[in-house]
Amino acid sequence: SKFKKLLKSEVHKLSFIMSKSDANMGNKIVFEKRVIPISQKQLDIQERIEKEFILPLSNPQNEKRFLSTKWKPVQWTWLSQLAGGFIQGHFKFKDKAWELISLIQGELKQEQIVVWFRFNFEIVGVSEILCRKGISHVIITGKVPSEDRWPLIQKFQNKKVQVILIQSKIGLYSLNLSAADTAIYYSNSFSLETRSQTVERIEHPIKKQPLLIIDLITTDSMDEHIIKVLNRKIKQSNYYLRKEVLDTIRRKYAQ
Numbered sequence: 001s002k003f004k005k006l007l008k009s010e011v012h013k014l015s016f017i018m019s020k021s022d023a024n025m026g027n028k029i030v031f032e033k034r035v036i037p038i039s040q041k042q043l044d045i046q047e048r049i050e051k052e053f054i055l056p057l058s059n060p061q062n063e064k065r066f067l068s069t070k071w072k073p074v075q076w077t078w079l080s081q082l083a084g085g086f087i088q089g090h091f092k093f094k095d096k097a098w099e100l101i102s103l104i105q106g107e108l109k110q111e112q113i114v115v116w117f118r119f120n121f122e123i124v125g126v127s128e129i130l131c132r133k134g135i136s137h138v139i140i141t142g143k144v145p146s147e148d149r150w151p152l153i154q155k156f157q158n159k160k161v162q163v164i165l166i167q168s169k170i171g172l173y174s175l176n177l178s179a180a181d182t183a184i185y186y187s188n189s190f191s192l193e194t195r196s197q198t199v200e201r202i203e204h205p206i207k208k209q210p211l212l213i214i215d216l217i218t219t220d221s222m223d224e225h226i227i228k229v230l231n232r233k234i235k236q237s238n239y240y241l242r243k244e245v246l247d248t249i250r251r252k253y254a255q
Helices: 002-013 040-058 060-068 074-083 095-105 120-133 146-157 168-172 192-200 222-231 237-252
Strands: 029-036 113-117 137-140 163-167 182-185 211-218
Touching: 029 095, 040 060, 040 074, 040 237, 060 237, 074 222, 074 237, 095 113, 095 120, 095 211, 113 120, 113 168, 120 137, 120 163, 137 146, 146 163, 163 168, 168 192, 182 192, 211 222, 222 237
Parallel strands: 029 211, 113 163, 113 182, 137 163, 182 211
Antiparallel strands: none
């Protein structure tokens, strides 16, 4: 509207934009990937999902509706869960979890670590392994009431526990997890906003040391597609992810 344009013009006259780096407030961020080979059994299940539930959607009559729907198709969820080692909520393949444990017990042994998850049952599965290994940690999911989250975060911030396992949707809120210089993504959602917000949770204006972001990537899985789309910083990542995966599957099984 005319009023909105006028207001915007006046605000611009009285303000300026400064980035974090301009204000010398940003932390240097180092991004790494740890690649976990997909098992043959995982690959067999993945191919069945692709052939029986996704390939039929490449039909032109189905494709347009499938790509434009605002909902996340269940087929994508199955593939994402499988990349994390889960089938219908059951923890069947644990190579990715063991890679995480190896990092925590190995090169990051002295570090405070935030681990982000897309699915709650991933958190439960990893927590059970951490308990068996005697690794101190707390967990926060959407099921944890807001008033109960603060004491858990404080426990982590005060270094009473080494690791916090947290659902990525919670990262959209202004949580201070700056006791950690390292964040590990066990799994990513499709959302660029969620990714950006969760990365910022370990930042702090007075911190000078570099931050380490590690993505755990199962080869030849939905993980690779998601991280590729997120790295392109595409806001409408749902559409482009579906398009890319659908095209990949179409080529893969082309006669």
